[in-house]
Amino acid sequence: MEILKTTPEDPRALALFSRHDDFMIDFLGPDQKYYTRYTSQEAIEAVWLALEDGQPMGCIAFRKKDDTTGEVKRLFVQGGFRGKGVSKPLLAALRAHALAAGCRKLFLDTRITLEPAASLYQRMGFRITYQQGLYVQMELTLL
DSSP, rough: OOOEEEOOOHHHHHHHHHHHHHHHHHGGGGGGGGGOOOGGGGGEEEEEEEETTTTEEEEEEEEEEEETTTEEEEEEGGGGGGTSSHHHHHHHHHHHHHTTOOEEEEEEETTTHHHHHHHHHHHHTTTEEEEEEEEEEEEEOOO
């Protein structure tokens, strides 16, 4: 597996963002009206792709919320690659970037019903800082 840093304009990243959006809209069912598909207005600063033999398996994106807080966006692993250890190196690459960018913490939001994702985040050290219904915000203090 290769982890490649790229930009949000990379066609491979855009294709994965679109698949992520499709997955979320399907997953959310009646709550899909609260979901927003990717646009450049998300102000994503960097994207990492997980590649196998040059083919994209998954992605993760980063943006800064403020001078000391980075945000994890759009972690997505394609169906055939889930459960194969793709998310952890993506998160590790983003974490290293955030540290180098001066971030002291990482922030993300997700739904508690995305159990594999929420569990992964907690195993990686994120803790829930806010919950309203099925929506949760999580933070990781960076050392």
